[in-house]
Amino acid sequence: MSKLFNEDVIEEITRNGDQWQQNAGHAGKANDREFRTLSGIPVEPVYTPEHTADMDYLRDLGFPGEPPFVRGVHPTMYRERTWTMRQLAGYGPPEETNKRYKLLLSEGATGINGIFDYPTLRGYDSTDPLARADCGRGGVAIDTLEDMRILFDGIPLEEVSSSLVTCQPICNITVQSMYFANARNRGVPLDKLTGTSQNDFLMETCMATAPGVLPPKASFKLSCDAIEYCTKHVPRWNPISFAGYNYRESGCTADQEVAFVIANAIACSEEMVRRGLDVDSFAPRLSFFMNGQSDFFEEIAKYRAARRVWYRVMKERFKAKDPRSLAFRFHVQTAGVALTAQQPLNNIARSAYHALSAALGGAQSVHIDGYDEALCIPTELSSITALRCNQILQLETRVTNTVDPLGGSYFVEALTGKLEEKILMLLEEMDGLGGIVKATETGWIHGKIADAAYEYQNDIETGKMPVVGVNCYRMDNEVLPIELFEVPETAKVQEKRLKRIKKERSDSEVQRALDAISRCCDEDGNLMEVIVESVQSLVTEGEITEILKDKYGVWNPPLF
């Protein structure tokens, strides 16, 4: 037992607190403005030991790097190693994005965070009729292994860790395979590679949609194939990054964000165990991608609660033993939905608060959004400003001096506890529904997210949620002080390259590759094992997708 206060002390504090509340009168109670967190948790005017009376220090908080990891996943956190500054980058053909990667690395970014264009993320080639208006938009276009070679040309793969935002498993199964195949071609052994791929089936079936997506079960299988492959062959790679960030961007609340990533990780872990893997062989590499939203303290409490819930899930459900299996490691991106198109420079301030909450919440890596992202893909200036914002936070504010600086704050601890309760309730509810894959098939997840998104928007409409520049402090006839980013010509570049490749590659090799993938689907084998080899024939992503859709069918997410 390591309770912080004995019952007598709590009683006395409570008595004094009641008296204080009476003295404070009007101000001590809720008035016309409702005091709640962004996810709806009521907030008291002041927090005292009374609100954390049940807290047992060693059981509920412990020391950093030790169970239950609430205070951080590493013993000395940022004193030893600061968070990685991983700025998202990707647009146009691969040669253009390669230049942006090199620029960010030369300016002090400590990892690559590569995003792919809409067609690539959905498994389409740049030349597909459906892709004609979206090539090179929102990310870089990748069609074949040759594009992957160009994308990472001159970047030392064994030194730089790469995060591949291959959100949808249908994309990941091919594009991640291309990354591995490219490394092998460059003579870099797979066990030297470090990085992360997103590979989240909820991204394919819930959050980001496309014309004709794979059904949830199939998408989930592809995701698990990549986890299994990496566990066996690429041990330093994080094969999945549960994309809570995007769940939140789609509309869900802080507690749902954590509950959904953990429910997803539970499903993947159950599947890996079913495939015969030991929990401690893959769990240390499960990673999470979270959203830094505007409710400053709730976000900090969210990260802390996530660590406690994850610890208990891995310990109790899966009997994990390796401390690394029990530690919730996560990357944070600042909230895109919180950015405004109005008075866009204000976004620099918003994103800085979001990033500060991530640092105080113990994030392993942080991306800060460009101030122009409610208008366009970030320009070079806004990308660099975002990186500088991260550097200022890390080097000038001294928040890195001590671990979990808000640990022990009555408010933050009480809020951490409340969020934990809400997360556990949601996990129980999803268990009752048969797990997250089932909850996706029935549209339960879609409904939850759409409801929350609608409520959020209505709160902005009514002014209940002030957004500076949007529903208050608006400026009429505002002149935009920013230059907008133009996506470089992509479709023509990709089309020309693809045409040449299709002429030069060996048709029989391509056919053999496609047959092998098709056979693997029929035999329910691990597709990544096959696709890593297949991409050497310069088979395109779209050709692989066609087989997968033919074998698994397509699905319409129940969004409305």
Place this chain on the structure above:
Amino acid sequence: MKKAIRVVMARLGMDAHWRGSVVVARAIRDAGMEVIYLGNQMPEAIVETAIQEDVNVIGLSTLSGNHLELAPEVVRLLREKGVRDILVILGGTIPPDDIPKLKAAGIAEVFGTGASLEKIVRFVSGSN
């Protein structure tokens, strides 16, 4: 009784972000109008559905940056088929400089980031 306004909502091309379109679709439905939610489509399919379903308004949504290419195409295809009484509106991440171009191409109104639901609903309900 006056016939309810019918709206077809679609996301253009490969754009992935459904939040805006679903929130707007709900607001329009809650205001008593009928919404057919199409998901991702190319202009040809959107126009075909709009004509078949005899809608008053086509609501397009995109954040990917494909708006200048695909949104005017919807209007052009409608005109080619001799349809002039369907309003085409667009929402999403639209750089302000593009708005005059879109309007010149026949888009009735553009609702960018930060546009209020009330304004959108008012515009759509005034369409007949």
